[in-house]
Amino acid sequence: MKTLIAYSTKTGNTKKVAEAINEVIDNSEIKNIDDVDNLDYDLVIVGAWIDKGTANKEAVELITKLKNKMVAFFFTLGAYPHSAHAKDCIKRIENLFIKNNNEVIGYYLCQGAVNPKLIEFMKKQFPVDHPHGPNPERIKRWTDASSHPNLEDLENAKLKFKSILEGING
Numbered sequence: 001m002k003t004l005i006a007y008s009t010k011t012g013n014t015k016k017v018a019e020a021i022n023e024v025i026d027n028s029e030i031k032n033i034d035d036v037d038n039l040d041y042d043l044v045i046v047g048a049w050i051d052k053g054t055a056n057k058e059a060v061e062l063i064t065k066l067k068n069k070m071v072a073f074f075f076t077l078g079a080y081p082h083s084a085h086a087k088d089c090i091k092r093i094e095n096l097f098i099k100n101n102n103e104v105i106g107y108y109l110c111q112g113a114v115n116p117k118l119i120e121f122m123k124k125q126f127p128v129d130h131p132h133g134p135n136p137e138r139i140k141r142w143t144d145a146s147s148h149p150n151l152e153d154l155e156n157a158k159l160k161f162k163s164i165l166e167g168i169n170g
């Protein structure tokens with residue numbers, strides 16, 4: 001089975017997860033989404049980073065091109081993986097695939113360090129009580145995210161995709 005892992009990344013978090021997943025899939029090709037020039041694969045795995053509550057623009061553009069395919073996805077985000085926000089992101093991305101009749105066979109997500117420049121910007125730009133302001137809860141989340149994806153996240157990504165693939169190979 002020919003598999004494409006197509007990832008998008010700004011600061012490298014999602015690329016790390018893509019490379020880990022690539023290690024456990026036979027006959028896979030890994031490409032930055034910008035370099036994807038054909039979709040002639042049996043399985044397409046899309047890797048995104050979360051931008052304003054959904055997959056980043058380049059990932060959405062690729063997902064929109066996929067029709068009647070077997071697909072899976074993964075993403076990194078600043079929020080905690082079990083948060084309501086993360087669940088909303090899963091739903092939104094899954095719906096983008098389903099809209100075009102793709103069969104989603106699985107997904108994986110983990111936290112990814114938020115760009116320190118963005119954190120500095122938000123600290124300067126917004127007062128503490130603003131929805132994006134640096135309140136203690138948000139500062140803790142940024143700090144917690146800063147060490148991800150860590151080795152455990154990468155191992156979990158491998159395990160998850162091994163099991164997804166076993167599911168379809170029987």
Ligand SMILES: Cc1cc2nc3c(=O)[nH]c(=O)nc-3n(C[C@H](O)[C@H](O)[C@H](O)COP(=O)(O)O)c2cc1C
Binds near residue numbers: 012113
């Ligand atoms: C412009 C921008 C918007 C973001 N929006 C969100 C968001 O809505 N929710 C979230 O949990 N993380 C958000 N993040 C955090 C990133 O999704 C996270 O740090 C991700 O791991 C970055 O991946 P990358 O290193 O592959 O670029 C945002 C980051 C940036 C730079």
